Amino acid sequence: MSRTILFNVLRFIVVVFIQVFLLKNISLYHIVTPYFYILFILLLPFDIPNFLLYVLAFALGITIDAFYDTPGLHAASCVFLAYVRIVFISITVQKEGFDNEPEPTLGIMGFRWFFLYALILTFLHHFFLLNLESFHLSEILFTLTRVFFSTLFTVLLLLISGLMFFKKKVR
Amino acid sequence: MRNLLIFISKYNAFFLFIIFEVTALVVFVNYNNFQKATFISSSNEAIGNVYSKVDQLTDYLKLGIINDSLARENANLRNQLKSSFYVDSSVVKTVNDTINKQQYTYISARVINNSFNRRNNYLTINRGSNAGITKGMGVISSSGVVGIVTFTGPNLATVQSLLHENTRISAMLADSNNVGSLIWDNNLDPTKGMLINFMKQVKINVGTPVVTSGFSLFPEGTMLGHISKLDAKDSNNGTQIEVNLSVNFSNLQYVYVVTNKLAQEQERLEAQEKQ
Incomplete structure (x- = not known):
């Protein structure tokens, strides 16, 4: 248990650090901007209480907001992401057997499930975030292009990070 | 009452979502309208x-x-130093x-x-x-x-x-002193701006320098950029003109x-x- 807490605290710090000091400076053709920090919310354990999940999502969002000068924007997107995560997991994962599968990582859940999980959650997060940011229906086509390509890039980063820390476990 | 509590606890994910989302959006909207939430920003x-x-x-x-x-x-x-100019007359006057x-x-x-x-x-x-x-x-x-x-x-x-949707700077053409406004384009290109609210009858050439007018916060004649494209797309009653911004925002x-x-x-x- 304490091991899980320690790992997640470390992951929080590392993810914020990578996002703010590395990925914040990346922008390809003004279209692709990766938001890799959602990895923290994706990899929280299955048996986390809903309330704690929302608090952590809100805290992560506000931390990113402080560095990005956009109070509330990332917090709102992260809370939305947390809700989508709860719904997605309740649909695709059986309630029993959480002892064997503590965390939704690539190694434990398999490539197909993790890819779908990352793709859908990333897309919805980016869709919410970028539309809230631009807040203009007249720019919707341009925003959707940004959502599409940014999602591809973020999912690629998520998969790479999943493969870097790959630990095969029998399900 | 009991049934209500059971209902809420059964769908707690959704109700918690509403509570947290509303909190976040209140922060977001407040910041945009009144710019109050200075504490969550990088001047902290x-x-x-x-x-x-x-x-x-x-x-x-x-x-x-x-x-x-x-x-x-x-x-x-x-170039502006006194010593870089040749003094033409031999009489020196002190001017207060x-x-x-x-x-x-x-x-x-x-x-x-x-x-x-x-x-x-x-x-x-x-x-x-x-x-x-x-x-x-x-x-x-x-x-x-x-x-x-x-x-x-x-x-x-x-x-x-300058690369912000609410930034609007009073601008003029350096040669003819015609006044308009400079805004940032909505295609997120950090090198381009848009000149709007210009009179139609003014003759404009590509390459003309655009500077700040006397109505802005800035000293009159501060550089903004050069006109790069005359897209005479009619928006309301003025022409839209693309401007190459003179500042390189990527290495300020x-x-x-x-x-x-x-x-x-x-x-x-x-x-x-x-x-």
Whole structure:
């Protein structure tokens, strides 16, 4: 248990650090901007209480907001992401057997499930975030292009990070 | 009552979602409308400290660019020196200038955090209210207009960049003094701006310099950019003109905060006029 807490605290710090000091400076053709920090919310354990999940999502969002000068924007997107995560997991994962599968990582859940999980959650997060940011229906086509390509890039980063820390476990 | 509690606890994910989402959106909307939430921004001391530490590290990588820009500015200033002019007459007079008084003063500052690839961009500079900076002052660099100060802490200030949807700067053509407004284009290109609200009958050429007009916060004639494309697309009653911005926002290092000494007087007068 304490091991899980320690790992997640470390992951929080590392993810914020990578996002703010590395990925914040990346922008390809003004279209692709990766938001890799959602990895923290994706990899929280299955048996986390809903309330704690929302608090952590809100805290992560506000931390990113402080560095990005956009109070509330990332917090709102992260809370939305947390809700989508709860719904997605309740649909695709059986309630029993959480002892064997503590965390939704690539190694434990398999490539197909993790890819779908990352793709859908990333897309919805980016869709919410970028539309809230631009807040203009007249720019919707341009925003959707940004959502599409940014999602591809973020999912690629998520998969790479999943493969870097790959630990095969029998399900 | 009991059934209600059971219902709420059964769908607790959704109700918690509503509570947290509303909290986040309230923060978001408040910030946009009233700009109150200054504490969650990079002029906050703790966040600012982290940024200036990282800035110190990355500084060395940019020394070449900084040297270039400083050398260019030195050359510019040297051109204005008295010693670089040839004195034509042999009589030397001392003139005590009582007519010209200084209207604008400049405070130099370093950019410690910068963004240029989002819809609304901000910079953080390492001077704050202790150095005499207040909200609403203009910020320029050696190559042109950078933005407007929005929040100040004691030692840091946040600047709303020219690359922001709410930034609107009164501009004019350098040769014909026709006035319009400069805004940022909505295709997120940090090198392009748009000139709007221009009279149709004005003849405009590609390559004409665009400078700030006397109605703006900035000294009249501060560089904004050059006209790059005349897209005579009719929006309402003016023509839209694309401008190549003169400032390169991707490697901003040193900027100057402009203090207009007559700003208070102007504000007071214009407030009287409205009554």
